[in-house]
Amino acid sequence: MLLRCSSVCLPVTESPAAPLASAEILETLRSRWQASYDLQLTSRRGRLYLQVMxxxxxxxxxxxxxxxxxxxxxxxxxxxxxxxxAGQVREWLTTTHDKPRLGKAMTLPLELPEGRASEFLL
Known part of the structure; x- marks a missing residue:
């Protein structure tokens, strides 16, 4: 199966709920933007965000x-x-129309399953 994303077709090998793998993330970054971008998890105002730097x-x-x-x-x-x-991150990385730009991180607000936020946010 192929997923169409801004004129790039990426193979979808995992179901959306399957755990992510580092190799999958790295392949997605390189396929989409031809670079191995830095990723960071940040917390602001009680919310958790994934950022592509x-x-x-x-x-x-x-x-x-x-x-x-x-x-x-x-x-x-x-x-x-x-x-x-995992499903949110996989979906966002393969479908976002944004691209990393100097000085501006791409940001995904994570929707945590009920009860999980308190384990990770202090």
């Missing part, structure tokens, strides 16, 4: 090497799976 692994000035980047991505993916938001 403008810095990317292939930049000479990127502060992480490839192994550190993969380790950070693995940790983030484990957290997203623990939050139960």
């Amino acid at each position: 403008w810095a990317y692994l292939e930049q000479q000035s990127f502060p992480l090497d490839a192994d550190q980047y993969v380790a950070k991505l693995d940790e983030l993916v484990a957290t997203l799976n623990g939050l139960g938001v």
